[in-house]
Amino acid sequence: MPKDTFYNLPQDKQKRIIEAAIDEFAAHSYHKARVTAVAKNAGISIGSYYQYFEDKKDLFKYIIDQTATKKINYINQDIMRNEEDYSFFEILRETYLSGMKFAKENSRLVAIGNKLLNNKELQQEIWQDQKDKSTDYFKNLLLKGQNNGEIDQEIDVELIARLLTGLHHSLVDIIYKDNKIFPENFANEMEIIDKMLYFIKNGLKKHS
Amino acid sequence: MPKDTFYNLPQDKQKRIIEAAIDEFAAHSYHKARVTAVAKNAGISIGSYYQYFEDKKDLFKYIIDQTATKKINYINQDIMRNEEDYSFFEILRETYLSGMKFAKENSRLVAIGNKLLNNKELQQEIWQDQKDKSTDYFKNLLLKGQNNGEIDQEIDVELIARLLTGLHHSLVDIIYKDNKIFPENFANEMEIIDKMLYFIKNGLKKHS
Amino acid sequence: MPKDTFYNLPQDKQKRIIEAAIDEFAAHSYHKARVTAVAKNAGISIGSYYQYFEDKKDLFKYIIDQTATKKINYINQDIMRNEEDYSFFEILRETYLSGMKFAKENSRLVAIGNKLLNNKELQQEIWQDQKDKSTDYFKNLLLKGQNNGEIDQEIDVELIARLLTGLHHSLVDIIYKDNKIFPENFANEMEIIDKMLYFIKNGLKKHS
Amino acid sequence: MPKDTFYNLPQDKQKRIIEAAIDEFAAHSYHKARVTAVAKNAGISIGSYYQYFEDKKDLFKYIIDQTATKKINYINQDIMRNEEDYSFFEILRETYLSGMKFAKENSRLVAIGNKLLNNKELQQEIWQDQKDKSTDYFKNLLLKGQNNGEIDQEIDVELIARLLTGLHHSLVDIIYKDNKIFPENFANEMEIIDKMLYFIKNGLKKHS
């Protein structure tokens, strides 16, 4: 985590640095990203950089952390407060929708997140532990759904929770090809989500 | 692709080099992998390396290529020849099973493949084009299923094909946490696949 | 051209680097000259080198550039300001004299210049364009001489300008064999120049 | 010089190797020319190369040597045999003409020769001694001219011989810009030679 000197900085300077970092880490792999570029684009000297952050990893971790927090807030805000008023599939829909909206508005953060997601080596370098919070989130949702009688009792909650997480990633992948909305075949993102939910709800088997 | 000098090498030497390369590329990101380490671990000089391969990329591409071929052969063998004798879900089951078996026996290759799969920057460095063949595979399967009357006509084939690809990746991820089989909660991989297929078939909605 | 970091350096450090570079480029062909040797002899680290210059070529170009500027100033100073007071042959004599003086005091620069002058491949690597300014210089001189009535109207100005340039190179070659003054037969350089000018003025034909 | 094994080779194989060498040395600077390229283009193995030649330098020296011999023969043939029948300026003209013809028909050899001519370091690497034969040639010519009464007694024969050599180089340079004939302003090479000879004969001074 950043040093105190960083937090003591005026807000706009902090922001400039973070923006530069996001640009750099989104554009290049972790190892190819250069702290000199971050410093330069943030308009600070490399000496200052090392007075704010321990090293390269420190900044990267901070960005990842900020992203996670930001994303969680994104979803919570709307629905979570009145969770009990909604059905499982409504909440799932809202969750995916929020995730998509987040991705749309924060494509650089998604790019960074994916980089970490698919680099075990880096993950170990960044954290030792770190449990997957997404899966827990979906797991809770499923359990409530089963209690409500909305969700098939046959399913394995742990497993399906992980699959729903995976589908969430697929969704973002599908909709954002190289930071551009996926246009072919679909009227809009909403249509994709609804088709995906239909699949999640009913499966592929032909209804007799 | 490797130079002729590489193909002229005795089989066991070729193998030693490939093994060393797989080790290195599985253990580190592409940019962090060192050709000197490959050469050293293969027991060849750096000069020899460059007589076998154009450069670092050349070897990496070769590994990727070999992996793709190997994986395709894995699935085709058993069922694909008598495709018409099987139902959609049987083929899907075999596909996922093959994928898992492959991942189990080739965890390092899977690690390398994932690295490429989730690094657009690297993909463009390696190839210009490269279409996703997995999605096409699932798409064909789905279309046949619809013709057979096995698969719900309501679904969007293109979209679901991509989701099935995503689920395939999730499956591999779930079963192999850091190259170790996922033990908790499951008797064996077969159980995971069947539970996953149940979900794919029926969805999550409670059967009234 | 060098980066700002180079120009910000104390004069004596700049000079040390330039001196080391001139030594290296004078002693070896461009491709054989080593930037590590320059850095070492200048007493800087290789890292510093690359903070001052883009690359190897950058420094070489800079040396060439400095040489050209320095040489032009050499000639201009004395006569060029009062050009109209002198005859063609007087100016020519001064030009050759200046060139010789320059070569005498800057034998390493001449060595470097010649290397470039006679290596088209290198020239294209260094610049794309680059016109020969020497020829233009002599051409102007000749045209004025013809207008004054000093110079034979029969000659082809363009051609002779190139020959005078060539003779200039020959002169430097003659006088400096391996950076040592050519001693045999001649009392001094002045004598050589005057004999050469006599030839240029009168040609070889016996005066009847 | 090449080893006996080289001279024992069938003529056409020798020729293939020489051709490949000339191509390579003409296209690249001595240090950038690759013996592997020569071997490859000659259709021999690198192992064979080192059975024919001591090293890289050995081949280069041989090419230079062959070139010198070939060029000398070029000039001698026509005139030298009946030298006494011609005036100094006629012989000079023929010499320059031969030189040009040679350069025209052997542009690659000229390229190689120039490379050596302008790389003192390389010259020392190739030979220790090597006197300039061209200058001796012109010197003899001039002395005879003076004896005949054709040539001004005032001139310094040694110096002028060197200048005539330099002019010879200039001539080749002028006419062959990057192996292409210099077209602008001149009807043909003959015109250039005659204009140059006019200069050499009469000098630049306006005839009163």
Added chain:
DNA sequence: CATGAATGAGCCTTCATTCAT
């Protein structure tokens, strides 16, 4: 004589990090 696999010193360049001012 022919072959070509093997070698490794050596080059240019990058970039995270330190430290004196």
Added chain:
DNA sequence: CATGAATGAAGGCTCATTCAT
């Protein structure tokens, strides 16, 4: 706190030459 000059390990790659077959 800010600055940016200085550092040097490390990496990809080249190519003349050797040597075993």
